[in-house]
Amino acid sequence: MSELRLSELRLSDQAVEELARARRWAKLGGIVSLLPPPVVALWVLAPWARGGGTLSASSVATILSTVAAPAIAGAYALSYARHLRRFSEGQPGALATAFRRLRGLCALGAFALLLLVFQLLAGLTE
Amino acid sequence: MDENPFAPPRTEDLDGPVPTGDHGSLDDEAVRALRAAGRWSSLAAVLGLGAMVLLVVQGALVLGHQLSEPFARFTLLLNAVAIPTLGPLVWFSQGFARAVGGLAEERPRAVERSMEAQRRLLTVYAVLALLTSGLLLLGLAMGFLAARRGW
DSSP, X not given: OOHHHHHHSBOOXXXXXXXXXXXXXXXXXXXXXXXXXHHHHHHHHHHXXXXXXXXXXXXXXXXXXXXIHHHHHHHHHHHHXXXXXXXXXXXXXXXXXXXXXXXXXXXXXXXXXXXXXXXXXXXXXX | OOOOTTSOOOOHHHHOSOOOOOOOBOOHHHHHHHHXXXXXXXXXXXXXXXXXXXXXXXXXXXXXXXXXXXXHHHHHHHHHHXXXXXXXXXXXXXXXXXXXXXXXXXOTTHHHHHHHHHHHHHHHXXXXXXXXXXXXXXXXXXXXXXXXXXX
């Protein structure tokens, strides 16, 4: 990237303020996303453990969609928030890591929506 | 900024550099990661739009009685929740992708717009997480109560 480009892509007060707000929302979203997975896992796995170890395909799908996906999204969001905090504490390299976590969060969202599209298409073509 | 009009002129030699509110620049790696996030976000917006269209088609089919009757009400209820939920997600994902695209095109205030769009996208994520987690936990609690009381 040229010197001219670098001089243009500078972080102003407004940009840093927006990042601070984004950090707060990501932290809230991350914590909230991590709340249901253990409850759902207990709900699904407790009857399975009592019943002697047969887990149906629908239970696996429920675990993946309601336990794994929100848990991964929550972990990414909290990691994003943590790296933005490090950036605000004076570690410039943490910003790139935070944006990589954001990239992961967006990729996970795209993957979840792709699954939804496939699921809907399968339902419509049945 | 309120300054004393009778104050002597500032010089960088004596007073140091004038504060500009600048917090450094975005390094190449950060810009690359941000642009990659924008591409994924754009893909998510397209897929979300596709899902909304499919949900509308599914709803129309249910209303046309092409699906089994007991399943119809639940499907319609689910679609009525999912379509308005996906709407803001699609809108703000596309907004973020467009704002980040402005970094490459060197649009004015592209960095500020990118960070603002990023904050909006994360706000939508947090609100949706609150709603879905709340509904999920409420559903589980109701299911638990119903199972205990033998409903």
